Amino acid sequence: MLKxxxxxxxxxxxxxxxxxxxxxxxxxxxxxxxxxRNPEHGDFSTNIAMALAPGLKTAPRELxxxxxxxxxxxxxxxxxxxxxxxxxxxxxxxxxxxxVIAEVLEAGMDYGRSDIGNGKHIxxxxxxxxxxxxxxxxxxxxxxxxxxxxxxxxxxxxxxSREYYVNDAGRQxxxxxxxxxxxxxxxxxxxxxxxxxxxxxxxxxxxxxRLRANDGDKYCCSSTDLVSNDPPNADPxxxxxALISGAKxxxxxxxxxxxxxxxxxxxxxxxxxxxxxxxxxxxxxxTESTLAENGGIDGAVTALAAAGHxxxxxxxxxxxxxxxxxxxxxxxxxxxxxxxYFASDIAYHADKYRRGFDHLINIWGADHHGYIARVKAAxxxxxxxxxRLEILLVQFAVLFRNGEKMPMSTRxxxxxxxxxxxxxxxxxxxRFLYITRRSDQHLDFDLDLAKSQSNDNPVYxxxxxxxxxxxxxxxxxxxxxxxxxxxxxxxxxxxxxxxxKQLAAQLSRYPDVIDSAVRNRxxxxxxxxxxxxxxxxxxxxxxxxxxxxxxxxxxxxxxxxLILAVKQxxxxxxxxxxxxxxxxx
RNA sequence: GCGCCCGUAGCUCAGCUGGAUAGAGUACUGCCCUCCGAAGGCAGGGGUCACAGGUUCAAAUCCUGUCGGGCGCGCCA
Numbered sequence: 001m002l003k004x005x006x007x008x009x010x011x012x013x014x015x016x017x018x019x020x021x022x023x024x025x026x027x028x029x030x031x032x033x034x035x036x037r038n039p040e041h042g043d044f045s046t047n048i049a050m051a052l053a054p055g056l057k058t059a060p061r062e063l064x065x066x067x068x069x070x071x072x073x074x075x076x077x078x079x080x081x082x083x084x085x086x087x088x089x090x091x092x093x094x095x096x097x098x099x100v101i102a103e104v105l106e107a108g109m110d111y112g113r114s115d116i117g118n119g120k121h122i123x124x125x126x127x128x129x130x131x132x133x134x135x136x137x138x139x140x141x142x143x144x145x146x147x148x149x150x151x152x153x154x155x156x157x158x159x160x161s162r163e164y165y166v167n168d169a170g171r172q173x174x175x176x177x178x179x180x181x182x183x184x185x186x187x188x189x190x191x192x193x194x195x196x197x198x199x200x201x202x203x204x205x206x207x208x209x210r211l212r213a214n215d216g217d218k219y220c221c222s223s224t225d226l227v228s229n230d231p232p233n234a235d236p237x238x239x240x241x242a243l244i245s246g247a248k249x250x251x252x253x254x255x256x257x258x259x260x261x262x263x264x265x266x267x268x269x270x271x272x273x274x275x276x277x278x279x280x281x282x283x284x285x286x287t288e289s290t291l292a293e294n295g296g297i298d299g300a301v302t303a304l305a306a307a308g309h310x311x312x313x314x315x316x317x318x319x320x321x322x323x324x325x326x327x328x329x330x331x332x333x334x335x336x337x338x339x340x341y342f343a344s345d346i347a348y349h350a351d352k353y354r355r356g357f358d359h360l361i362n363i364w365g366a367d368h369h370g371y372i373a374r375v376k377a378a379x380x381x382x383x384x385x386x387x388r389l390e391i392l393l394v395q396f397a398v399l400f401r402n403g404e405k406m407p408m409s410t411r412x413x414x415x416x417x418x419x420x421x422x423x424x425x426x427x428x429x430x431r432f433l434y435i436t437r438r439s440d441q442h443l444d445f446d447l448d449l450a451k452s453q454s455n456d457n458p459v460y461x462x463x464x465x466x467x468x469x470x471x472x473x474x475x476x477x478x479x480x481x482x483x484x485x486x487x488x489x490x491x492x493x494x495x496x497x498x499x500x501k502q503l504a505a506q507l508s509r510y511p512d513v514i515d516s517a518v519r520n521r522x523x524x525x526x527x528x529x530x531x532x533x534x535x536x537x538x539x540x541x542x543x544x545x546x547x548x549x550x551x552x553x554x555x556x557x558x559x560x561x562l563i564l565a566v567k568q569x570x571x572x573x574x575x576x577x578x579x580x581x582x583x584x585x
Numbered sequence: 586g587c588g589c590c591c592g593u594a595g596c597u598c599a600g601c602u603g604g605a606u607a608g609a610g611u612a613c614u615g616c617c618c619u620c621c622g623a624a625g626g627c628a629g630g631g632g633u634c635a636c637a638g639g640u641u642c643a644a645a646u647c648c649u650g651u652c653g654g655g656c657g658c659g660c661c662a
Contacts, residue, residue: 021633038605047604050642060642084605085642130662172662237661288662316660327658334660341662369589395590396656435599436610440590442655444597458610460624460628464602470615477620516601528599531609542617549621578602585624 001103002096006044006076013070014048021066023056033090035509036419042081043505045095049086059312060086092438097504098492104507104565112283112510116518123352124150125273126363128165131267132176133201135274136415137445138365138408142394143418144434144578146363147280148523149392151576156433156518161357164289165348170263170341174244175199176267181247183208184219184259187514192223195243197236198415204403206267211259219259258320274419279427291347297339300347300382301332309381314357319346324377346378353384361521366393366440378567392521397434397443406447416447425457428579432459435577436527458531462570464581465534468541469567471584474562479549485561494558495583506533510569515578525576530573537566 012030029051033044049064057065071080076096081089103110114296126146129139150160160519167173179199182192187208194200211219226246249258268285285423291297301317302311309320315335322329352360363372376386384510399416407414421430421512436458437443476483483489495504510529517525541548548563550556571581 034604035601036605037600037608041605045605047643050604055600075658087605092614133661167662314660318660331660336660337640338660345662346614367656372589393590398655441598442591446597455624457624461610464622464624468625472621479621510610512601520602520647524599527603528609531599535609538625540628541621542623544627547621574600584622 001511002076002092002100003033003044003512006033006090009074009076010046010048010067011326014052015068016070017063017066018052020070021056021058021063036089041087041119043092044090045083046088047086049082049088053086064088067572068500083562089182094496095493097501097508098287098495100504100508101561101565104568105561106148108568109572109575110512111568113155113157114511114515115157117153120158120358121161121356122151122153122158122359122361123163123355123357124160124361124363125163125165125352126150126527127337128167128278129167129271130167130172130410131264131271132172132199133267133410133413133415134203134270135418136410136414137399137418137421138397138409140278140418140421140430141434141439142363142365143278143444144431145394145439145523147283148435148526148577149361149363149521151578152514152518152523155379155576156516161284162282163284163286163324164282166236166268166285167341168268169288169344170293171241171244173260173264173487175240177256177265178240178243178247179204179218180207180211181251181259182243183558184211185221185223187212188217188220190220190223192227193239197240197411199411201410201415202413203270205414207263210266211262214262215258219251219255221250225578236398264433274417274422277422277427278418279431286348286351288344288348289540290350292339296347297344300350301339301343303350304332304346304378304381307381314339319374319378319381321377321381324380326373326377326567330374340375342378346382349375349389350378350382350384353379353382353388358388360389362389362391364391364393366395366462369393392439395442397445411438421447428463429457429459431578432462432527433457438522438524450457457528459579460585461538462530462574463579463585465537466567466574466581467583467585468569469537469563469570475549476560481556483560485557485564491554491561492558494555495556495562497543498560499536499543500559503533503536503540503566506536507565507569526573526576530577533566533569533573537563554569556574 010033011028014028014031029048031046031048032048036042036045049067050060053060053063061082064086067088068080068082068085071077076092077090079091081091083089102219107113112236124146126149127139127143129137135143141321144164150162153160176199179194182194182198183205185192216547226243247259251259264410301310304319305317309323310317311320311333312318316331317333318329319332320329330342331340332346333339372391373461376389379386379389396408399408403512409415473483495501513525513529517523548559550559574581
């Protein structure tokens with residue numbers, strides 16, 4: 001590992017320099033090695049002289065001079081210079097970088113992995129879209145992000161559990177059930193005006209046909225059973241509630257529950273199918289309804305009450321979340337005796353803590369940010385450690401079609417599904433595209449552009465680099481050569497041109513990139529890195545009058561070893577993003 | 586009104602937790618396939634990093650304010 005070596009060398013030099021200048025017992029800050037933008041500034045640069053100088057009341061350049069004199073004669077360093085206000089720029093010998101090639105090839109799929117996670121158990125909950133409709137492109141972003149994040153945590157030595165929280169309780173599910181029932185009745189020519197605020201999507205109609213195919217006319221009832229004689233100008237939401245209670249009494253509890261369950265299972269199966277097509281997997285699907293069934297919700301409310309954090313007002317039970325920093329208290333049990341969604345979420349998080357993970361990550365849509373304070377409050381109130389729960393927000397992807405913003409609402413049925421996106425631009429392109437940007441930034445997604453130019457998608461640029469390397473390897477035998485690739489530094493002595501040094505330097509950065517991506521929860525750093533690596537390779541490949549498969553054996557083998565290392569890192573990096581590395585395209 | 590996210594090239598976005606002359610893709614213009622894949626390479630134009638203060642050797646980056654955009658503020662989930 002090159003960078004730690006350099007840091008150690010520098011540290012010795014700095015200490016010696018300080019001692020020479022008569023400074024004693026100075027706390028050394030971390031010696032940072034930056035990658036200068038400008039190649040003239042060396043392979044690495046450090047600002048350590050500038051960082052130390054003010055505290056010592058000395059001139060940065062003067063201190064830098066002393067440090068540099070202590071650095072003389074090191075095999076890794078070709079030259080060292082002082083620049084600007086006191087930067088120390090290190091120019092490394094080309095051979096210093098070439099060691100990484102053997103590292104990559106020996107580690108193979110493990111190159112870039114680390115054990116900084118130290119086997120800690122971490123749970124990542126993501127997607128968790130309500131089972132009221134198919135996943136749309138907005139959900140896709142959370143899915144791609146969560147899956148990539150899970151992968152990089154695994155690569156960093158964590159044990160990861162991926163979880164999907166199924167919100168299969170509450171009013172929205174009743175609205176789904178009633179939407180299904182109405183469409184089902186329509187197939188029997190029982191026509192009840194379909195409420196505008198019920199689920200409009202065509203998938204409900206299709207589901208109704210399957211319900212009829214399965215259960216025949218079992219749930220048939222007349223319109224008068226469902227619709228009361230309320231004045232037509234009643235509040236639309238109240239009308240929905242009337243329909244729901246009408247359906248419950250018309251069908252009876254058991255049959256209503258069957259319709260309800262049918263709707264849920266159909267939607268969940270569809271979601272599972274879409275995620276599978278998207279290459280996104282989960283270790284656990286946790287259903288909200290189990291919390292009500294096993295008494296988890298009652299238990300959570302009772303526990304909060306026992307600790308003195310619940311009071312009654314207007315017939316409802318309130319959690320005193322303001323005592324823990326929330327801006328207002330929150331209802332946990334309504335005056336009608338039903339628990340709120342928040343109550344089951346408290347129970348859900350209590351359950352998560354009980355399962356003993358070292359760390360919990362929730363990936364939420366940004367529209368839930370107002371919810372963070374109350375959940376954290378509840379966790380504190382339960383005497384659990386809120387710092388173990390981390391909530392990451394994924395901003396919405398705003399979809400444009402024909403230059404116009406597309407609405408994205410499950411209720412209205414107006415959305416572009418994830419399945420459509422995958423079938424139109426492909427899984428690899430979709431996965432890559434979502435991860436090219438920071439997830440906590442708004443994303444404008446022009447669908448027409450994504451489709452019409454899918455060949456220009458950056459993912460192909462990276463995949464093409466991989467395919468090209470495979471192609472070069474395939475040419476070997478055709479040219480009568482054998483791929484007898486020697487390992488070790490000796491074989492890379494022929495690698496002397498700048499592009500080769502640049503490629504090796506980029507390869508050596510990869511572990512740092514993963515480390516940073518994990519620490520910052522930013523898988524897009526890997527995407528950026530892969531594009532740079534691919535660019536370096538394409539540039540190398542296209543050098544005028546240059547062939548990787550050279551006539552000279554030593555030269556040829558050295559170059560092959562280098563590109564094989566590039567190939568390995570491309571495979572490893574794309575794998576973390578959930579993108580394939582095709583051998584031909 | 587309060588809270589969260591944000592404002593960087595025509596467009597879409599990076600910018601490594603404060604570094605040197607702010608980058609990439611795309612679009613536009615011109616080159617490069619008699620030899621490893623042109624889904625590629627090379628070159629060019631394009632910027633008051635929203636604005637105004639502040640912190641310091643150094644600010645796109647940190648702090649404050651203003652303007653502009655998105656989202657959230659239910660006994661919905």
